[in-house]
Amino acid sequence: MSKSPDATRRSERSRRAILDAALTLVGEVGYNKLTIEAIAARAGVGKQTIYRWWPSKAAVLLDASLSLSGEAVEEGGWTGFPDTGDLAADLKTVLRITVDQFLDERYDAPTRALTAAGATDPDLGTRFTEQLLEPQLALYEARLRTAVDAGQLPADTDLRLMVEMLVGPLTYRWLMRTAPLAHAHTDALVDVVLRGVGYVTTRPAAAGA
Amino acid sequence: MSKSPDATRRSERSRRAILDAALTLVGEVGYNKLTIEAIAARAGVGKQTIYRWWPSKAAVLLDASLSLSGEAVEEGGWTGFPDTGDLAADLKTVLRITVDQFLDERYDAPTRALTAAGATDPDLGTRFTEQLLEPQLALYEARLRTAVDAGQLPADTDLRLMVEMLVGPLTYRWLMRTAPLAHAHTDALVDVVLRGVGYVTTRPAAAGA
Amino acid sequence: MSKSPDATRRSERSRRAILDAALTLVGEVGYNKLTIEAIAARAGVGKQTIYRWWPSKAAVLLDASLSLSGEAVEEGGWTGFPDTGDLAADLKTVLRITVDQFLDERYDAPTRALTAAGATDPDLGTRFTEQLLEPQLALYEARLRTAVDAGQLPADTDLRLMVEMLVGPLTYRWLMRTAPLAHAHTDALVDVVLRGVGYVTTRPAAAGA
């Protein structure tokens, strides 16, 4: 194997410049008109330095988005899912944050671009899902499992289905632009889903008294 | 006005050949590697004939997809949404058909391509949504309104939300490939949604007697 | 055969612009730093238009040189070799003109570049020799044959060798820069060669009287 470059010699400076340039440019011109040459030029970097470390512009954007969510977490976002004991409130909180992110151009452009690219390119799609999406879904699922353990949700609830019922309709509306995003929308969504799976606020024990 | 070509002299032969070539090629090479030159070559048509009638390759694909759903209807698909009186059954039927379409490569490739392109290109996205998506969603909504009228759903049900809760999670799983598509999945989905919105099989009138 | 482009549709305007740009640039930056991109840019032409009609930058330069010698002829140069009856004088005249051409930067740069490229690239070399060199050598040979017919040169003279003895040393000095070029040099050259092959001014018949 003499193919892969030596990662220990990699220039961190160039790496950051490339990711930053990619994020900036995708916001300026959109994904389709985003070119590797433009990224390289904006980053003050040779094209080869991009090709050496990434297989495609989509992959660059994926890494850029990963670094973006990394920053978001550091900047005071949530690492752990909120758990106030009130599942409905917690879900509404998180979905409202998600709505806000979708409405923030800074997140919208690259995320939309990646989602679209991933839908078309299976390889990228897989990595996008595994590295960006799944970790977030796992947080939802963990919070729901807590609720199950607390007896607030039936033990046989299909948590995966439930997570996607929360995230899916929001993502759908965002991607397809069928209607404007709003907090009221996700709040209502949470209510219907929770009622649908048989969520109870108080413990069955109390009800049985 | 010398801009728009004379549609009456348009060659139907070429139009069909172009749409067919576009569908074939998007299945073979994917949307990103689909080129207008290749479509023209495959269709045995001059490039100008494409540029004369469509503004972009996405627009060609959109028309191609429209013609595809037109065919689907003619081939014995459903025009009207099924209405057996059993809402749950009807929804499950339609969603199962949708699952089958997503699993059919013939539909998957162009639809996925269009969805992705529409997510990135607002103009195209709008037309995609209006011309392909909305008509389908309207059918769902009409069927749900029937159920409301029949007293099976609360009068104040947010039908739009409900439709997207049915279609959104399925589309999400399909686009993101978070899990394999299956009839059981959509069946469960329908059950949760219906329970969530307070669906009742029998009429309240009967219950109240 | 669907490979070769349709020459009847070729843009004469572009062709001329490319040849002119090539000649200008080879004079400005030299052959090694001459790039196809620069030719295209200077000519206001797409790169593909060059690649469509020529296989290499050397081939472009060859055509450019051919057009140059074409012009030279039209501009009042000699088509036919001079024939005053005095072979020595005629040869000296032509070689002096050749010296002048070698000293003219306008001819020197492209010719030198082509000669060098042809020395290294057999294909190009062959075409260079056949299309540019041989026609000139043939003129020499024709003039010498006239002299043979006039009895000024022995009937069994190796004309080919003689031509190369006239042209070779001059070309050698020009290419290798072993010494400055000068009219006196070629005059002396002609004298030695003519004496070497047994040139006589007057006819043997007169001598025998």
Place this chain on the structure above:
Amino acid sequence: MSKSPDATRRSERSRRAILDAALTLVGEVGYNKLTIEAIAARAGVGKQTIYRWWPSKAAVLLDASLSLSGEAVEEGGWTGFPDTGDLAADLKTVLRITVDQFLDERYDAPTRALTAAGATDPDLGTRFTEQLLEPQLALYEARLRTAVDAGQLPADTDLRLMVEMLVGPLTYRWLMRTAPLAHAHTDALVDVVLRGVGYVTTRPAAAGA
């Protein structure tokens, strides 16, 4: 002064490997496709080691050729020009050897490459001429001077011209490929030149006795 490297610490091993690699590669791929990277890789050497000691790939090849002619001499070639007393025979001998060298691929490729490069690059050309060509021409000239001293050539013979009349036509035919090289060709060449400059076999003194 931090410019020039310390030659005393230079690795002789690397130097030889680089020159050998250069000669091998120029034979394999030709001068135009010869790259410094390939030379470094083939020689098992870092690129910088080449750049440290040579200014260009042409310079490497020049050194390589110099080492080649050095070897040729050691392998039993001639250091001194032959001097049997018979000038015609001596010249024919040397030119035949030259023809043989031109026909030997091992010499042809690098020499042709250097000649071509030198024709285009004045700096290299000068060094090529001074270091490789002139020493050889000087040998010719020395032998001719001997002949002048022996009274076989007129005292006022332009020796420089004469040398180039011997070497020029051969080099011309070799470089331009106007005709195949052959011993008969150079033999005839010598004869014409010698006759042209007034070569006499026997000494005038003896004739006058």
Place this chain on the structure above:
DNA sequence: AGTTAACCGAGACGGTACGTCATGTCTTTAC
């Protein structure tokens, strides 16, 4: 029936970006 205006297949054109290759510089690690 002849004219004419448009579409049509074809493909050359000026461009932009691609992904690759080599340049010459620089830095790191080993000797």
Place this chain on the structure above:
DNA sequence: GTAAAGACATGACGTACCGTCTCGGTTAACT
């Protein structure tokens, strides 16, 4: 401090498509 190794910014390569633009040649429809 030279050397092997190789990452880097630069820039040209030759290719693929873009969208525009002629070019005949075929169809209409309208004289």
